[in-house]
Amino acid sequence: MLRYEIPPQICKTLINNRITKIIRRGKYLIFLLNNQSAVLCHLGMTGCFRISRDYVKRKHDHFIMGLKNKQIIFNDIRKFGFIKLYKASDIFSCSHLRKIGPEPLSENFNISYLKEKKLRKVSVKSFLMNQYNVAGLGNIYCSEILFDSGIFPEKNFSNLRLEEYKKILKSTKKILNQAIKKGGTTIKDYNISDEKVGYFKNKLKVYDRYDMTCFRCKKNIKIKKIFQNGRSTFYCVKCQK
Ligand SMILES: [Zn+2]
Structure with missing residues (x-):
């Protein structure tokens, strides 16, 4: 069952x-x-x-x-x-697919779409995690996207500046494309192909790096870990504002 x-x-x-x-x-x-x-x-x-x-x-x-x-x-x-x-x-x-948001790598996930959603008074991490806003972004990728775009995960989505929406779009496409090339992050769960499976895990910049030195600022700043909606979020206090 x-x-x-x-x-x-x-x-x-x-x-x-x-x-x-x-x-x-x-x-x-x-x-x-x-x-x-x-x-x-x-x-x-x-x-x-x-x-x-x-x-x-x-x-x-x-x-x-x-x-x-x-x-x-x-x-x-x-x-x-x-x-x-x-x-x-x-x-x-069907009820499972009807309300799903645009695919993150599609052209429909664009600046006017994000502006349209601007009234969402939720944190930017929660916004990205909700598949009704954007399809299928998992917890690991949301931390990585926000680290790449330099945005503090608890920042309110509706308060972001135009420049920040652009950064989110750019980082989302960049991170996902890199991850696809490397075969994703979950070595143990995917067996479709024996090659190139899960190697993106080695490329993660912030996820699961609690208390380690930030790769970007390298100023002996340690990566922080918080919980948002019961899921772990990793970020750098210096690089993400
Ligand atoms: Zn940093």
Whole structure:
């Protein structure tokens, strides 16, 4: 049992149909099938997919899609992930995806969009963490983006200057592109490809560097750690105002 029960009719739907496309939206994966169905997946906290040519059962395997000569396996230790089935025509209006904000690397995440959201009286970190404002930015990346843009994470989003919105956009695209190149940050959770997985972890400038010297100012200033909405935030008092 995952977060929701895997719909029993999913097997019937998958058998004898083809996956025509796989789309990512925020932190969701969508498998589109040739019979106009869509399988929606969320990895939750510890979910991962692995591809195998010769399936060997591992603990916490919940779901296996058999392809011609390989298998796509969904494994989830803590079971916060889920798999649901929709009609393809309904997928983007479903409750999970309907309200998700623009993709951070898309052109829709731009200065006029941020200005439009300016009335949000929340901290800039909370703003970025909310997927209704911008899709799929995780906790690690939010700390890194704000460090790169030199903005104090508890600063109120509505009080930012135009220049700061521009910095956020620039840093978001920069950090995410670097991370994608390096294969992300979570070595243990992703098994899709064996190459270049999780090496961005070694490039983190502020996240998980509590009490260490700041890479940027190098003035013996130690990185601080605070909690915002129950999640850890790391920042430099000197570099982030
Ligand atoms: Zn610093």
